Structure formats: C-alpha cells, structure tokens
Amino acid sequence: MPVLGEQLINNAVGFLDAIKRWQLARQGLSSGRKRRVYSENPAIQALEESFTVKFTLYASFAVATVVLILEADANGSAEDSLRRALFGFVLALTAVVMLHTNRQVPCRRNSRVTLVLGGNLIHLLIVSLILRLAHSSEVPEVFRYLLVPFALVPMLHGILLGRFVGAFSALCVSLIGSLLVPPQDMLGFLTLSLVSGLTAVLLTGNVRKRGQLLRAGIFTGLVSLLIANLWGRLDLMSCFGSGAMDHLEVFCLGSAAALGTALFVALFISGLLPVFEELFQLTTDISWLELSDLNHPLLRQMQLEAPGTFHHSLVVASLAEAAAEKIGANAVMCRVCAYFHDVGKLKKPAYFIENQQDGADNPHDSLTPTMSALIIIAHLKDGVDMAIKHKLNPRIIHVIQEHHGDSLVQYFYRRAQEQKKTNLDKVDRGLENPEDLPHVDEKNFRYPGQLPSTRESGIIALADMVESASRSLRKPTLAKIRALIEDLVRSxxxxxxxxDCPLTIRELAIVKDSFAATLRSMLHARIDYPREDDRPPSTPKRSESQRPPPSSLEINSQILSQQSPASPASPASPA
Incomplete structure (x- = not known):
C-alpha cells in the first residue's frame, strides 16, 4: 500500500507538471519538451526486493519438490515414498539455503530467484514426464535415460546467470532427480545427469555465437554416450562379438537418442534466449555482440556530427575492454557501453573540445564559466534521453548516468574562481560593486549523476578520464603514462x-597496468620520414675525361656495327 500511494502521488505531480509546461509553451516561455528520465517502476522494484515474496518462492519450491517426488513414486510403498519425499525436502531446503546465502546477483532480485528455482522445478517436471511416457510406451530400458534433457536448465542458467548458477542447477536437478528413478538406477542417473549438466555449463560459460551452443550440444551428447557406456546402458564392445549387428543397431539408436536430445536442447535454448532476456531483463554476450555493431543509428550520427567524440569512445572502449578481460569482468559489455557513454554530446557537439577544429572559435569564450559547466554537465541527461528514445539496453543507460559520478568540472570551476578573484581585485580598487559579484557554488559545477555501482561502470569511468587526460601528454613515455594514471585514479x-564500486584494490592495480600498456601502444612515437627537400643532392654525371677507357669488347662491338651493310629498308639506301 505505501508503494501504491507513493506511485499515485508521483503520477499526480507529473500531471500538474505537464499542465505547467503546457501553459508556459502557450505563452512562448518554454518549448514544452522534457527530457526522458530512466527509472524503474516503484511497484516492480518493491516486489523485486520483498523478502515476503522471496520466502514464498523458497517455500513453494520445497513443497513442489515433495509433491513431484510423491507423484513419481505413486506405485511404491507408502514408507518408501515418504522417505524419498523427506530426502527431497531436505535437498530442496539445502538448495534454498545455498541460494540465499550466495551474495552474487541471482539472490538480489526475486525475478532471478524465480528463474533459478522455477527453472529447476520445470526441469524436474520434464524429467518425470519423459520417464513416465517412456515407461508407458514401452520404450526399451536402454534408451529410457538417454532421452532425458539433462543439460536443459544447467545450460540455460549458465548462459543467462553465469557458471556458478549453472553448476548449482546441475547439482540441484541431479540430486533431486535421482529420487524420481528406481533405487537401482539412482547412482547411474545421478552420474549421468551431473556430468552432462556440468559439461554443458563449462562449454557455454563464454558463449558469444549461437553456433557455440550447437557445438556444446554435440559435446554434451558425446559425454552422455560415454557415461551411458560406463553405466552399462550401452555396450560398445559387444558390437564386435557375437550378434554384432543387433548390438550395433542398439548402440546406433542409443547414440542417435543421446546426440539428438542434446542438439534439440541446444537449438531450443538458442531460440528462446531472447525471450528469457526480455522477460528477466538479462543480457547475454550474444546480445552484447549484436549491440556492438557500429552501424547503429546513434553511432552513425556520432561519426558524422561528432567525429572527435566517436574516436574518443572507440579508444575508451579499447581501454575498458582490455582492463575488464584482465580482472574477469564483462569485457563485451564494457566495449558496448563505452561506445554509447558520451552519446549525449550529439546535442551540442561543438561545445566539446574533441570536436573543435584548429583555429575555429571556441563557443565557451563568449559564455560564463557557470553556463559552460551547465552545457558540459547536460550531456548526461541528454544521453539518457537519447538512449531511452532509441531503446538502448538498461545497462547502457546506467553507464551513461554513472560514468562521471558526481565529480567536479575542474576546468570551469577553476576558471570561475579566477574570474571571482579578478573581480574581487576590481572591488578593492573601487571599480566593481560587491553586490554584482556572481556567487561561485561548487554544487553548480558537479555532475548530477550516480556513483559507479558495478565493476564495468567503474572501469569505463576510469578509462574515460584517463583517455581524456592522456591527450595532454607531450612526448609520452611509459613512466609519464603510469604517473598520470596513478594521479588520476588516486584523485x-x-x-x-x-x-559504491565493487572494484578491489588489487583489481584497481591490474586495471591501471592494463591502461598503461594499452595507452603505451596507442601513443607510441614514430620516426620522421625525410621530405623531398631534405634528401641529399643527386650524384652529378661524369665528364668525358672522368669516364674509364672502353674495354676491348666494347671496341670490337663498335667496329662490327660500323662495318655491317645498311638494310634495304634503311633511309640511306638508294630509291
């Protein structure tokens, strides 16, 4: 209820604000436009962080696990069914405790908890249904477990949430799933499910192309075949003994079942990835690579209207991507977010130094430092507005908001202080009125953004600052570059x-070393190529007296050429 009341108040305030803007626009005092502002829905945010919702999810998972085990063992004895249900309840509680005590991303939002626990529950339900259908349709026992999609949820969670969550899901569905099969098959099922699931997680930890999913499916199917052969479900050696053709047929059908199931899982996940990404607000490396296309309309516009900013963004992307790879952060995300972090400069590109031509007038020369600072600071809000308009990824919007934090616009703040000092001198000499002096407030020269809250956002903020400052270095050397980076990071x-950034001191040291190495390769010196005027004069031709005497061979050749008769077609021949 408090969240609903707050939302109603915000809507009422927004409605009144719109009426005021409309009235000012009619009077010609306003354009009637307002920048788009990115913010999450308060009701959704409250549900995401509610412990009551999270506890309900935990309890529902434990109860559903017990019901699923009891349904799978309906034909068994009551005592055995209750024992299995108790073991399943304990395993479900253990999984919940492990997930809750984990301090990584999956536990912070209830939607992620729903994805993890709901995915595991659906996986177990699919396993139970396939085993029932295989039993009712009299599928040979050899193929019964090879038709189970062991890699389904581990592969999905590994791609969406990382290897840790993928491994957690593989362990969870393997332990609980082993309670859905007969006692004599528990160990084999557990081994087959766990090894297949972990193989899928390891092979899809850094997927950047959809073709890698198919490759992971093939290898997972091969691993399933190997485990099934060790388990005794398939026997490759029997294909070389008596009744080889019958055993070979069984082995081929089993291989087709295992490989076909694994490939189907890979294709199914590949097709549904965009749905899960949109539904749970997640972004995989595959989507980040698709967003890194430089032909995006905003990037194309930046190339044409703000080429200096575009080049600056490319260099920041290189710095951030290299540093992120060194510390294990999301390098592809850093590259894409760096491309768009200064997109707000497209509103007034000429007011930023990288887009000003040599010899051209600087528009800031005719402005006060306070007004210049307002224009520089406004590129954050303009960037968020343009990002929302073009429906960019929410993480890109976060980086746009955070890459300057609430830092100070040093240049114009110092310029304002110098002007104030000059005006104070004029006041002392009686040339100015003290009441006419402008007030220099540091708050007016600070960015209104949020502090970097992720490792990737912190890396981009540092790379942006380092790249801009490195342009002022004259004759850059590795020592100068390291000293500059050290001073900037310390400040x-x-x-x-x-x-608010989770970067550790050790990671910061690695990031600084990476920046220094990347900048050193970019700012290396080149040799001076000689111009035409600087070349040494050409060697003069030898005079007749300096030439060496002709050899005997040259003398003989000249005599023979003089003694040869003229040809009939020669001009000297008679007509």
Missing amino acids: KMTDGQLD
Missing part, C-alpha cells in the same frame, strides 16, 4: 567516486 578515490 578519483579521494573524491569518493569509487565508494
């Missing part, structure tokens, strides 16, 4: 810009 930390 960032002193100003509190990295207080």
